[in-house]
Amino acid sequence: MPEDAGVSPTRLAWRRLRRSRAAMVSLAVVAAVSLACLAAPLGGDPQRQHAWLGARGPGYAHPDCLSDNVFAVGAPAETAARARAATDLVITSVAAGSGDDYRVALRRGVIRAITRVRGGVAVPELDLAATPGRELLAGEALGGERAGAVLRVGEAPPAGWFGDQPVLMLRVNAVEVPVTHAMTLVDGVVSALTRDGVAIARASIAGGSVRQVVADGAALTLTHPLGTDLAGRDVLARALYGGRVSLAIGLVATAMSLLIGVLYGAIAGYCGSLSPRGGRVDRAMMGAVDILYAVPFMFLVIVLLVNFGRSIGTLFIALAAVQWLTMARIVRGQVLSLATREFVAAAKLCGAGHASIILGHLIPNTLGIVVVYATLTVPAVILQEGFLAFIGLSVQWNGEALDSWGALVKYGVEAIGTGGERAWLLLVPSILMATSLIALNVLGDGVRDALDPHLKGRE
Amino acid sequence: MTAPLLAVRDWRVGFRAERGVVVAVDGVGFDLPAGGALGVVGESGSGKSALAMSLLRLLPAGGVLLGGSARFAGADLAAMPDRDLRRIRGRRIAVVFQDPMTSLNPYMRVGAQVAEPLVAHLGMGRRAARLRAVALLESVGIPEPARSAAKFPHELSGGQRQRAMIAMALGCDPELLIADEPTTALDVTVQAQVLALIRRERERRGMGLILISHNLAVVAGMCERVAVMYGGRMVEVGAAQTIFRAARHPYTRGLIGALPRLDDERGRPLASIPGNPPAAGGDRAGCAFAPRCPSAQERCRVVAPEERAAEGTTLRCHVDLPPMGEGP
Numbered sequence: 001m002p003e004d005a006g007v008s009p010t011r012l013a014w015r016r017l018r019r020s021r022a023a024m025v026s027l028a029v030v031a032a033v034s035l036a037c038l039a040a041p042l043g044g045d046p047q048r049q050h051a052w053l054g055a056r057g058p059g060y061a062h063p064d065c066l067s068d069n070v071f072a073v074g075a076p077a078e079t080a081a082r083a084r085a086a087t088d089l090v091i092t093s094v095a096a097g098s099g100d101d102y103r104v105a106l107r108r109g110v111i112r113a114i115t116r117v118r119g120g121v122a123v124p125e126l127d128l129a130a131t132p133g134r135e136l137l138a139g140e141a142l143g144g145e146r147a148g149a150v151l152r153v154g155e156a157p158p159a160g161w162f163g164d165q166p167v168l169m170l171r172v173n174a175v176e177v178p179v180t181h182a183m184t185l186v187d188g189v190v191s192a193l194t195r196d197g198v199a200i201a202r203a204s205i206a207g208g209s210v211r212q213v214v215a216d217g218a219a220l221t222l223t224h225p226l227g228t229d230l231a232g233r234d235v236l237a238r239a240l241y242g243g244r245v246s247l248a249i250g251l252v253a254t255a256m257s258l259l260i261g262v263l264y265g266a267i268a269g270y271c272g273s274l275s276p277r278g279g280r281v282d283r284a285m286m287g288a289v290d291i292l293y294a295v296p297f298m299f300l301v302i303v304l305l306v307n308f309g310r311s312i313g314t315l316f317i318a319l320a321a322v323q324w325l326t327m328a329r330i331v332r333g334q335v336l337s338l339a340t341r342e343f344v345a346a347a348k349l350c351g352a353g354h355a356s357i358i359l360g361h362l363i364p365n366t367l368g369i370v371v372v373y374a375t376l377t378v379p380a381v382i383l384q385e386g387f388l389a390f391i392g393l394s395v396q397w398n399g400e401a402l403d404s405w406g407a408l409v410k411y412g413v414e415a416i417g418t419g420g421e422r423a424w425l426l427l428v429p430s431i432l433m434a435t436s437l438i439a440l441n442v443l444g445d446g447v448r449d450a451l452d453p454h455l456k457g458r459e
Numbered sequence: 460m461t462a463p464l465l466a467v468r469d470w471r472v473g474f475r476a477e478r479g480v481v482v483a484v485d486g487v488g489f490d491l492p493a494g495g496a497l498g499v500v501g502e503s504g505s506g507k508s509a510l511a512m513s514l515l516r517l518l519p520a521g522g523v524l525l526g527g528s529a530r531f532a533g534a535d536l537a538a539m540p541d542r543d544l545r546r547i548r549g550r551r552i553a554v555v556f557q558d559p560m561t562s563l564n565p566y567m568r569v570g571a572q573v574a575e576p577l578v579a580h581l582g583m584g585r586r587a588a589r590l591r592a593v594a595l596l597e598s599v600g601i602p603e604p605a606r607s608a609a610k611f612p613h614e615l616s617g618g619q620r621q622r623a624m625i626a627m628a629l630g631c632d633p634e635l636l637i638a639d640e641p642t643t644a645l646d647v648t649v650q651a652q653v654l655a656l657i658r659r660e661r662e663r664r665g666m667g668l669i670l671i672s673h674n675l676a677v678v679a680g681m682c683e684r685v686a687v688m689y690g691g692r693m694v695e696v697g698a699a700q701t702i703f704r705a706a707r708h709p710y711t712r713g714l715i716g717a718l719p720r721l722d723d724e725r726g727r728p729l730a731s732i733p734g735n736p737p738a739a740g741g742d743r744a745g746c747a748f749a750p751r752c753p754s755a756q757e758r759c760r761v762v763a764p765e766e767r768a769a770e771g772t773t774l775r776c777h778v779d780l781p782p783m784g785e786g787p
Contacts, residue, residue: 006568006609006610006611006614007610007611007614008566008568008611009565009566009611009613010566012613272520273519273520274520275520275523278520279520339520340519340520341561341562342556342557342558342561342562343561343562343563343564343565345512345517345554345556345562346554346556346562346563346564346572346624346627347564347575348517348545348548348549349515349517349548349549349553349554349576349628350549350575350576350579350580350627351545351546351548351549351550351576351579351580352575352579353545361564361567364564364566364567365564365565365566367566
């Protein structure tokens with residue numbers, strides 16, 4: 001027996017839990033994941049798309065700007081919040097021009113003429129090496145690319161360029177010409193705007209052409225530690241937001257099943273312990289549970305989701321409607337055995353009514369097993385929601401899809417690519433989900449061992 | 460003569476079984492004067508605990524009151540509505556249970572449990588009830604009562620828990636204390652202390668006592684009157700001294716003979732009553748003890764004996780045994 005007075009059984013269980021390394025590691029993992037998910041809004045907007053980015057691997061960094069940035073003098077800048085907060089903003093982008101086609105004619109192994117198709121202008125030479133960013137595409141007859149050469153009238157072309165044809169059509173992509181927009185912002189409103197030093201009134205810069213954003217002298221760069229998905233959304237932010245959805249569903253559905261199951265089970269068990277008439281109430285209540293048990297659960301949930309809309313509320317109700325059954329059974333059995341203990345008779349002697357016996361004496365004594373079962377229910381519910389999301393029944397909130405871990409895994413499976421080249425899209429949510437579920441399960445086992453040391457090592 | 464504190468008549472209790480009802484208490488009647496003490500002795504299954512629990516309608520699931528009346532200070536415990544009974548339970552009639560391991564709520568501090576009836580029955584404020592609970596714990600001999608009140612039941616020893624139960628039972632100054640084998644789960648030295656405590660408190664408060672035990676010696680030392688139960692019936696009731704010295708019923712004599720004595724010859728086999736107590740719900744024809752009775756006669760197996768008065772005791776037996784010590 002411990003020296004200090006007043007150590008409750010709950011406190012003793014907590015002490016035993018702290019001695020279990022596996023349980024404490026799991027607790028730390030669960031706490032870390034939960035905190036990270038809670039802090040997710042600090043990490044970025046999971047819905048913010050950089051369509052021009054596409055899928056990028058972990059660690060990818062890009063200048064922080066939106067896909068469309070419109071700036072007009074006197075109007076608020078349509079750009080990232082961090083850029084809007086600056087007073088001096090410089091955006092370097094590249095002008096995307098159209099390419100030029102050239103016709104190269106050959107006579108007796110020597111280039112006779114080079115003509116730019118547009119305008120029919122003859123040029124003496126075509127330097128493909130001196131203009132970085134240029135891309136030389138050969139005619140369709142030959143296929144492939146030709147780069148790094150200089151074609152001059154009167155000279156022979158590099159070997160193998162022409163084959164046995166007298167004329168070669170070449171397409172040369174436009175040079176990327178850097179364009180610099182500089183502007184002064186006052187409280188997010190553009191007050192002055194220049195393009196390459198020339199004052200203009202309005203500019204529209206496509207996000208994909210942006211190469212650098214400098215705000216107040218510092219380059220704005222957005223890194224994606226876990227990469228981006230096909231729409232250019234940050235994978236980490238989406239995984240953390242998915243965790244919020246998954247954990248919230250797990251916790252709320254468990255809480256609802258606790259509330260219903262514990263009360264229902266305790267009332268049934270207490271009635272069963274009272275009198276033959278109470279026994280009938282007990283049998284009726286547990287009979288109803290048995291009937292509900294017989295309903296195929298996934299079928300029920302799917303029907304509810306399909307008929308009443310895939311709102312998160314429907315999902316909570318659907319999952320809790322199933323989870324409370326087991327809880328009710330467990331609590332009822334526990335209460336039946338507790339009710340034969342003499343402290344219940346002692347409580348009746350204290351003048352306690354039915355409600356105060358159930359709430360004050362019986363339910364507190366079932367809390368041990370209830371806590372254990374609840375800890376194991378949270379991962380079970382998360383897994384079930386993941387399954388539903390994976391088969392396409394992801395939940396919505398005000399008409400917007402809430403991407404839980406399950407939905408992200410589904411997305412990852414669809415986006416991974418034939419060669420697994422976008423594996424991180426599947427791995428990130430899968431690993432996060434698996435780690436959390438394992439940790440929750442190990443924690444649940446640890447709590448069970450702590451509350452009932454005799455059970456340790458038994459299944 | 461004043462009206463008795465508790466007058467039980469033709470009390471019958473049964474338990475629902477797979478087929479029908481098994482009778483556990485079969486027509487028990489007794490009077491307990493205010494401040495009097497009745498000891499109820501019997502083997503396991505004799506119905507003594509069912510009798511005690513049924514008086515306050517605290518029977519476990521399946522237990523049913525089949526008939527009879529128990530007038531406590533004029534009101535019938537069997538017939539009164541639950542609401543009235545709840546005002547008597549724990550306040551005017553208190554109970555001490557057999558097993559101190561299960562009779563305290565493991566998730567409540569001891570002090571809070573002792574204080575609970577004070578709040579519920581006497582309407583005391585929480586703080587006053589807590590202080591009174593500490594005083595009660597002290598009066599039943601729990602060391603460091605203030606510290607112990609803050610403890611949970613698992614931190615107390617078995618004897619201390621039983622003392623706490625007694626403190627809880629005495630809190631409302633009951634007129635009657637029903638102690639259902641209060642010392643069975645305790646070791647011998649603690650048993651003696653707890654019994655002494657019950658006796659002291661009883662004398663101090665002048666409260667009535669029904670003491671249930673399988674130990675004839677314990678009961679005889681604590682109570683003026685002793686009832687011996689067998690097969691759900693009180694087979695012999697009388698003054699403790701009379702029962703001990705001049706028992707008339709062969710079963711009572713068997714119990715007395717089975718008490719080990721210090722002056723017994725070493726190596727002599729312990730005396731026992733051959734056979735086993737009757738299975739509940741079995742054949743009820745004749746005297747329940749007849750199959751084991753050394754003095755059984757033909758009619759004992761056919762006709763159940765009626766209650767009759769005989770030299771200081773009331774007994775249910777057809778046979779007139781010679782005075783003790785000249786025995787058969």
